[in-house]
Structure formats: C-alpha cells, structure tokens
Amino acid sequence: MSEPSPERSQAAQDRMVRLAGEDLRVVVPSSHFFRGAIASWKDIWDHRELWWLLVKRELKARYKDSTLGFLWTLIRPLVQLLIYYFAIGEILGASRAIENFGIYVFAGLTAWGLFNEIIASSTGSIVGNSGIIKKVYLPREIFPLAAAGAAFINFCAQMVVLFAGAIIISGIHIPSVVTYVPLSIILILVWGIAAGLFLAAVNVYLRDVQYLVEVTLLIGMWLCPIVYSYSMVVDAAPKWLAELYILNPMANAVLGFQAGVWAPSTTSAALPDNLISSMLIFIGIGIVLILLAQRYFAKAQRNFAQEL
Structure with a gap:
C-alpha cells in the first residue's frame, strides 16, 4: 500500500485540528415540544433530497428485476377494475344494489389502499433500514415519510386508471372532483403519516406491532363503505350506531373520494350530512x-440504535 503524500497528511491534520477546535454539537433531537418540533421539521426539510432518493429506492425495490417495472402499478388496478365491473358488478349482480358498482368499489379500494400502504410500509420502515440508522445520523422520520411518499406515487398511478374508467363507464362531475377528492387525499395523508410515525417508533421496541397492524387494517377496511354503501348502514343499523360509524375518519375519506369520482344517476348510496365539514375537522x-x-418519535428514537 502506498504511503499518503505529505500534502494529504498535512490536509488531514489541518482538518482534525479544525474539528477539535469546534464546539460539540448535540445530534439527539430536542425534547422541548415547540422548539424541538420546529428544529425537527427543519432538519427533515434540509434532508428533502435524501427523502426523494429514498422514495425512488422504495419504488425501484418494489419492481426489482421486473421486465415491465412500474407498468405493473397500472396493470394491477386495471385488472382489479375489470373484475369488479364485470365479475362482481354484472355477473354477480352487485350493480343492482349500487349503480356502477365497479367504479364505486374501486374508488373506495383506491382511497383505502393509500392509507393501508402508508401504514403497512411505514410501520416496518425503521426496522427495515436498521443498517443505515446504526451507522449515520439523519432525521429518522425520513424513513416513514419516504414510505408514505412511495405509497402516494403508487396511488396516483391507480387514480389515473380509476379516472379513465369512471369517464368511460359513468362519466364524472368536475365540481365534485374538485371539491371532494383533494380533501379526501389530504385527510388520508395526514392520518396515515401520523399513524405511520407513531407505529414506526413503537415497532422498534415491540416487533409484534407490525403483525397487529396487518390484522387491524384488515378489519378497518370493512369499517369503511367500500363494498357496501353508506345508505345500507343507515338503513340496517340503529341511529346511534350509524352516527358512531361516521366518526371513523377513514370512512369520511372513502365517502368523500367516492363522492368525487362516482357519478350515479340515482341516490343509491346517499352521503352523510355535512361531509365536507366533517372532513375538514378530521x-x-x-x-x-x-x-x-x-x-413521540423524537423521544423514542434516542434508543433506536441500541434496540436495532
């Protein structure tokens, strides 16, 4: 092995002297609520380029060694839409209860799929990136946020298929799209990111959380009006239970998304009163x-390296 040149050795010594003269910097996030929150979000913003690289890595890893690659993001929802429209809606007769059943259920599944993917991928994001976390310091929140970013890009691809199918099959009402769809997406994102940050931190200490999340998400899908209409809940359940049902934020998000995309000629699936106000509150x-x-994440991450 060749010896380093005198110039390089002197430069290295100069850097060491300069670093030795600097004050030590605390890299553990502040526990102060307001000042710590501002500092943490500023740190995340400063690492936004790294966040985008992690998002792209998530997307590439999903279709690694695949010939069609990202096209599968379009093919899979297209096949789902055709199944719901022909097999379930027309052949099994679900469209008799809910007009344009294929669009209705696919709209609900698309909205729920965004929330489901954010939660599922965020929960294991810290454990899955343990190698990086144990070696270098960076805002650890960036990993669940990158998982949420990748989920949102997949959602956008599915939404293209949904809108194309809705235009062909039933048509869409532009004012409804503009009013309901953005609110529904924002509602899903804020609740998904909040739950994802919390669960990602808890999963480091309790590894059973990721399996509990899978079961909870499975149950949660059936607590939203996806394969049945909200009017069915109102007709079949007591009034107090219907009112309790609509306190579910994801039920509001799914209903709002369906209201924006699904355009029936009848009132076969009525919407709750004050849906927009409810979504804004949520x-x-x-x-x-x-x-x-x-x-909570900032406090819990102090021992991530030891636990991982």
Missing part, C-alpha cells in the same frame, strides 16, 4: 396528531 385533528406523533 384534517385539523390529523395535523395535531402528526405533531404529537413526531414528538
């Missing part, structure tokens, strides 16, 4: 939950 609650989840 968005506000979700933003508060993001702040609380990030503060």
Whole structure:
C-alpha cells in the first residue's frame, strides 16, 4: 500500500485540528415540544433530497428485476377494475344494489389502499433500514415519510386508471372532483403519516406491532363503505350506531373520494350530512396528531440504535 503524500497528511491534520477546535454539537433531537418540533421539521426539510432518493429506492425495490417495472402499478388496478365491473358488478349482480358498482368499489379500494400502504410500509420502515440508522445520523422520520411518499406515487398511478374508467363507464362531475377528492387525499395523508410515525417508533421496541397492524387494517377496511354503501348502514343499523360509524375518519375519506369520482344517476348510496365539514375537522385533528406523533418519535428514537 502506498504511503499518503505529505500534502494529504498535512490536509488531514489541518482538518482534525479544525474539528477539535469546534464546539460539540448535540445530534439527539430536542425534547422541548415547540422548539424541538420546529428544529425537527427543519432538519427533515434540509434532508428533502435524501427523502426523494429514498422514495425512488422504495419504488425501484418494489419492481426489482421486473421486465415491465412500474407498468405493473397500472396493470394491477386495471385488472382489479375489470373484475369488479364485470365479475362482481354484472355477473354477480352487485350493480343492482349500487349503480356502477365497479367504479364505486374501486374508488373506495383506491382511497383505502393509500392509507393501508402508508401504514403497512411505514410501520416496518425503521426496522427495515436498521443498517443505515446504526451507522449515520439523519432525521429518522425520513424513513416513514419516504414510505408514505412511495405509497402516494403508487396511488396516483391507480387514480389515473380509476379516472379513465369512471369517464368511460359513468362519466364524472368536475365540481365534485374538485371539491371532494383533494380533501379526501389530504385527510388520508395526514392520518396515515401520523399513524405511520407513531407505529414506526413503537415497532422498534415491540416487533409484534407490525403483525397487529396487518390484522387491524384488515378489519378497518370493512369499517369503511367500500363494498357496501353508506345508505345500507343507515338503513340496517340503529341511529346511534350509524352516527358512531361516521366518526371513523377513514370512512369520511372513502365517502368523500367516492363522492368525487362516482357519478350515479340515482341516490343509491346517499352521503352523510355535512361531509365536507366533517372532513375538514378530521384534517385539523390529523395535523395535531402528526405533531404529537413526531414528538413521540423524537423521544423514542434516542434508543433506536441500541434496540436495532
């Protein structure tokens, strides 16, 4: 092995002297609620380029060694839409109860799929990146946020298929799209990110959480009006239970997304009163939950390296 040149040795010594003269910097996030939250989010913003690289890595890893690659993101929802429209809607007769059943159920599944993927991928994001976390310091929140970013890009691809199918099969009402769809997406994102940050931190200490999340998400899908309509809940359940049902933020998000995309000629699936107001309230609650989840994450991450 060749000896380093005198110039390089002198440069290395100069760097060591310069670093030795600097004050030590604390890299553990501050536990102060407001100052710590501002500093943490600023640190995340400063690493936004790294966040985007992690998002792209998530997407590439999903279709690694695949010939069609990202096209599978379009093929899979297209096949699902055809199955719901022909097999379940027309052959099994589900469209008799809910008009344009294929669009209705696919809209609900697309909205729920975004939330489901954010939660499922965020929960294991810290454990899955343990090698990086144990070697270098960076804002660890970036890993669940990258999982959420990848889930959102997949959702956008599915939404292209959904809108194309809706235009061909039933048509869409532009004012409804503009009113309901953005609110529904924001509602799903804020609650998904809040839950993802919290669960990603808890999963480091309790590895059973990721399996509990899978079961909870399976149950949660059936607590949203995806394969049945909200009007069925109102007709079949007591009034107090129907009112309790609509307190589910994801039920509001799914209903809002369906209201924007699904355009029946009848009132076969009525919407709850004040749906827009409810979504706005839940968005506000979700933003508060993001702040609380990030503060818990900042406290819990102090021992991530030891636990991993």
